Amino acid sequence: MAEASTEALLTVFVTGIIGFALWYSYFILWIRPQRLREKLRSQGIHGPPPSFLRGNILETRRILQEQKLKQAQVEGSVSVTADYSSSIFPYLAYWKKKYGPVFLYSTGSVQILHVAHPDLVKEIGLCKSMDLGKPSYLQKDRGALLGKGILASNGALWSHQRKVIAPEFFMDKVKGMVDLMVEAAILLSNSWESLLEHAGDNTEIVVDGDLRKFSADVISRACFGSSFADGKEIFSCLRKLQMVMSNSSMPNGIPGLRYLPLKRNREKWKLNQEIRALISNIVKERMQHSSESSTKDLLHSIIEGSAIMNADLGSAETFIVDNCKNLYFAGHETVSVTATWCLMLLASHPQWQDSVRHEVLEVCQGKKINFDMIRKLKVLTMVIQETLRLFPPAPFVAREALQSVKLGEIQLPKGITTWITISMLHHDHNNWGADADEFNPDRFSRGIASACRFPHTYLPFGLGMRTCLGQNFAMVELKILLSSLLSRFTFSLSPSYRHSPAFRLTIEPEFGVPLIMKQL
Template sequence: MQESPKKKAFFFLILLLSSATFLGNFPWLTLLLLLFLGVSLFLFNTLWLQPQILRWKIQRQGIKGPKPSLLYGNAPEMHKIQAASMKASSYAGEFVAHDYTSTLFPYFEQWRKQYGCIYTYSTGNKQHLYVNKAELVKEMNQKSSMELGKPSYVTKRLSPMLGNGLLRSNGHMWALQRKIIAPEFFMDKVKHHVNLMLESAELLARKWDEAIEAQGGEMAEIAVDEDLRSFSADVISRACFGSSYSKGKQIFSKLRNLQAILSSQSYLFGLAALGFLPQRKHKGIASLEMEIDTLIWEAVKKKEASSAEKDLLQCILEAAINDESMDENSSRKFTVDNCKNLYFAGHEATATAASWCLMLLALHPEWQSRIREETNQLCPNGQLDAESITKMKMVTMVIQEVLRLYPPAAFISREALQETHIGHIHVPKGVCVWTLIPTLHRDPDLWGQDAHEFKPERFANGISNACKMPQVFIPFGVGPRLCVGRNLAMVELKAAVSLIVSKFSFSLSPKYKHSPAFRMIVSPGKGVRIVIQRLKK
């Protein structure tokens, strides 16, 4: 039976008090000793006792995991496993292997094979619980946001990028923000934006037409990533903020630069052991954060002064102004933080999903043909519209399969804000729970032996019939914190893919290098390059 950490702490305290009693006749030494005692107890409690208590509570339930070091937990081992994996692995030429988890997150895969689908590990003084069991993920769906919230240490690391907006906040602030933002993404409102999505996609198609003409008039090689980012940025800007991408170009560019810096400082295990101390920021982060905040606020004030039709930006601003708990500075931060969240989530994640979609369709031209046939049936005049987009089954199946194999968000991360249970597991307050989405999405026991293959037909009868437990299909998250923009993202992807496939046929360029990379989201590390050919009318 493992000895309780509290007993060890008690003996340590007795030893220190005995020393203080012995030196009681020496006031200065006593003062120094008491100061040393206070600091020692604080460090002892923060770095060893509390993490050890949490680990002990988890381990006594029969949950095992790798042994941590004193100050850094399992972070050094994670770095070591990652370095060995990067050295040993390489994505080979034209071969496209869809299972990238063992390359991007080799420590999670190694421990999963060693300890099973549930294990515990630590980074610094944070204790984590890895859960990749379908029944327990289903249970997580049913937990309130007051029980499982966003991990505080991740929020701290990503605050320059996302602030305390909807994606990272907890409690009252999260509930207020969701109440404001979620209704703007209900399907009845999203349908009103389909025409502007198609207009943005037409701009992209015209650009590719010009590239074909410039490269001889037959075909062209295109690096799609930046064009898809421009398309997605244009949609989110016009739909939510009443402006075009050209006006928000500086904001998007600086957000991408900030994303690159934050991604290089991995928040999965790159934490200092003294995580309770303020961390010195990368020299570029503070200036980028200030520039982004200033640009967004200038756009907000310009919008406030105009008499244009009310949009999401104005809804956020009004809510901030009308909330009695906020002063002027709080209102500004509330507005700016949520704009950053919407710019990032509505732009980068959707553009990345579109890139993966074109990569997989380039590999599987038969699905281009199926989408094209359905488009011709629904739009005999060749003009896509809101009604036809919402009826397209083939493109919906393709997008769902793309999101299964390449979900932009790799993890569901939660922190127990109070003592709670996930199935049979007691989760102590303060423990962070992690679920690796790609592993669930490729589990042969749930999806069949072809789980690693691109087969959109598995979604022919909807998500509920695609696998044994549909609750594990979670490209947009789980439970109360399900992504509010999922309707917009799905319709936007359908509009872009349908229009592109209706105008072009395409295949993968010989220059394409399959290299998924984790940069806050899983994106094509070296971009997606395709060879396009204009379809004959």
């Protein structure tokens, strides 16, 4: 009797545990997301109806497949300056047309409010509350790349990181980095010159890889006191990790998948360990020689910042490694991809290429470029701004309501993520005019404020408190690189070029950019 009673109690206990687990899973996967959706629906915000567990992922895949079939039928006839979001994220354009500029959709358990209305974009940019921060899925789904670094953190940790890192990108500091940027640009130009001397003029060069090496060299020298050769393994691992993580154009939103030993997850874990070990070695070497070194670069500031960090914010080692990863990735990836698109556009528009080259030769007068010269390159600045409008390297500005937040007339409940598709705003004909899909740097001739009706919707470097800290650094680097190349080469787009922007965490040309190069 006693044994039977024990078995019965055990059965009831196990059944209760299983029942609670099932109920809790149902609550997390359906009831809680449904409550969030209802709070927005009651405010007049609607969107495609989600399914259990998957949200709108299946519909997203269907629309993507339909778009691929359409593209295959019209391959070669799509303008190189068309809105890339319509081909990479066609479901967003479809839902915007159906539900309006503000709509709600779901990727599993992640509830997303998509924002394409200028007024609400402005409200997000003006919001100073820490309750509107970076989405939690960044640390979860992209933790191997971003960790708890400045690109993904919130609250007190983010404030401390910003205090440590921001001063290193003030313009007076960037001014001191000009010479090393020029040296890196000369190395790249010399390598192309050498190639053309052996292969002859009108040789085809696929520029993507070389531009990525250039920007990696600059961020290594400027921020970490080493050359690209020293950080080569780190950049190689980061690139592999980026490719592994960019298989999906959205967070999968399905709880638990990131913890399963799937092939993709195993690759991420392995690369993350390798990157962490490589960065830790650089840091240990720096700290061992700190007494005999007078280097006061960004790495020095990060190490110092980790030493005065509140213990509640995490370990010093994680602080250093995660922020180094963030800066290695963001510091070179966005510049290289923007330079690649810029060369593609100048190759496609020879009149603008000639105009920028004329300005560069007139300003520099055959001398090595310096900071004062950079400030005089107005036409080149316009071309870069227009490139960033047509091909913003980061496709989204994402925020999460960490607590309930009021944005204009909308009350965002805690847990809702907002997405702004930057390219969609940058191609809005109501804002930019009838030529919004055309390459026209002249629109920036009187500055960003006069380029469109709603200047706050020009977001190549993000918006609000979380605007990219490195935008001064990036613009100076781009001007030095492009002026160096334009003063030594002419180039045209190769007939082999296939226009296919691809989402790989940043937006880059899927098949590269081959240019026909000729020395001046």
